[in-house]
Amino acid sequence: MSRATILLVDAEPALREAVVRVLATIPRVRLESCRGEALPVALETHRPRAVLVARRGVPGNWAELGARMPVAAVGHDATQDDEIGALREGLAAHFALPDMAEAMADWLRSVAKPSPSIVVPRMVAQSASMQLLDAFVSRIAASPATVFVTGESGVGKEVLARQVHARSPRANGPFEAVNCAALPETMLEALLFGHAKGAFTGALEARPGKFAQAHGGTLLLDEVTEIPVNLQAKLLRVLQEREVEPLGGRQARRVDVRVIATSNRDLREALAEGELREDLYYRLNVFPVWIPPLRERPEDIVPLARTLLRRLSGNTLTDLDASARKRLVEHDWPGNVRELANVMERAVTLHDAARGCVIGIEAIWLDLDMLMPWGTHECRASDASAPTDRDSIDENSTPMLEQTLQTQESRVILNVLRESGGRRKEAAERLGISPRTLRYKIARLRESGFAVPSSSH
Structure with missing residues (x-):
């Protein structure tokens, strides 16, 4: 399935890197960049799902473009005047990075959603x-x-x-x-x-x-x-x-x-x-x-997986073998159906063509598998021939250092939540972040396969 393209206009390197970090948290997207004067050509070439304008002063009829696709401004800071100015110029939003990274990620997730066919x-x-x-x-x-x-x-x-x-x-x-x-x-x-x-x-x-x-x-x-x-x-x-x-x-x-x-x-x-x-x-x-949640209705996991598999592969892949089905049913799916859809998309990409139209366990990579050191899973031993061409990696693929930092942050948040008895307000105060920011991070943790402590009352 094709990835949604996000087009970034007139961004300096530091801001572009900040945008890449946000996109690294969103599945099925890629980043393309252009200068303001090259925007018409870039729109025709890349056909983006959304446009991020690094400077609101960039000449352009944003109201006209906004009628065709979502357009937002992005920068290192944003005041209320900036937000109102963005509305005035026909932009959907104005995001300041890194402070509004979660808000921008949520906005991009909503505009980059897969087509209704899946x-x-x-x-x-x-x-x-x-x-x-x-x-x-x-x-x-x-x-x-x-x-x-x-x-x-x-x-x-x-x-x-x-x-x-x-x-x-x-x-x-x-x-x-x-x-x-x-x-x-x-x-x-x-x-x-x-x-x-x-x-x-x-x-x-x-x-x-x-x-x-x-x-x-x-x-x-x-x-x-x-x-x-x-x-x-x-x-x-x-x-x-x-x-x-x-x-x-x-x-x-x-x-x-x-x-x-x-x-x-x-x-x-x-x-x-x-x-x-x-x-x-x-x-x-x-x-x-x-x-x-999906973990409370395990009988739905395989039928949902089969349906997602057929739709994501264009009906070229139709079923899962017994070992793949067993692995799916045994997982507790903290990210629910969204997590299952991500796993099935990986399976379509990692599928061994020699197996015909049936997915095997070697193609089932759960979210936590992606964070483990290579070679630690016995079931991956036979997958040494998987393609490693760096040219196939999207610009927004999370670097190893970024993955490590995200994992460390996740552990800190989970530990504080456990020590706080799951009380979000207390945990946010201890972490030095707002309750709303903590809720964003908890939602991302759940989608990534982490079990988050429940609130105590």
Whole structure:
């Protein structure tokens, strides 16, 4: 399967290296660079999924380009004026590195997602719990009421949200999604509610927000617990009144939108720490839906793996042998279906053509296998002939030193979490980082196959 290209415009070496470090945390992407004057040719040559502009002063019609693909600014620092200026110039966001590395990674993950063709279709799962959940989704889809989908990172919350939309009377209407954790507060407010002409210096035209764009359809608020509390109050008013007032506007607009919210947070913890308004929680939680983690439904692992394998290989690979199936079932999948998809993509690449259309254990590389010294796994002994051509490595492949540093950081975070009894706020204070940054890092740890201590209450 092809990788999504991210195009970086006019970046000096230090900033480019900072961007590469962010991309190293995102699967299925590669980085290309160009100077500002070469942008038109680079767009045609590389056909990027998204564009990162290193200097907002680079000449260009970013509003026009932003209508075709996501465009964001990136630099070493960013003030609120920079964020507003980015909006004014038609950019989706302005990220300061390294401080906003996690936010930029989340934004890039959302724009670099694989095409819908590799999304696991409904009813692949065979466990009783998922069969019951699927039937429940069909029942609630007909209702316009809000749905709050929770579950660990990677279980498929957005896939379920799209199923609710597809089975609803709104199926022919728009489906809009917002990653609430990926943008600073100022930009998130403008993205959700839109802005009026003249709302800020340089706002030469009014722009509708996601609520207006989703009129007659469904709006997914992904990671809704990451919305700043003061902005939650405005969101609550929209949900109650079914009216949205753009930034700088004086006239509210009626909207007919079905809202689906998701979160991988412990909602009791978010409520207790004042990071989620109680009134907003009850407004969103009309139909609560919890997706069980993959380790609690092992009978789904092989059917999901087979489906992903067929889709990722274009139906050239169709099955797994007994040893490969055994290894998959014995793994506890802390990264859930997203982690399984990554393993299957590796399997497609590492598959021995001599085995025909069946994947063997030698092609099954779990996330933790990638961090172990070469030659430490007995099952890898027969894989010595695997290609090692350095020319085939993407620019954003994580260097060995970077892998080592990431592993050391992971150990420190996990140790502090254990010593703190899983209490995120206490752990963040001890680590000297914000609770939000800690949540980003915990999500990445889970996706990478680490078991993260649960919160104690």
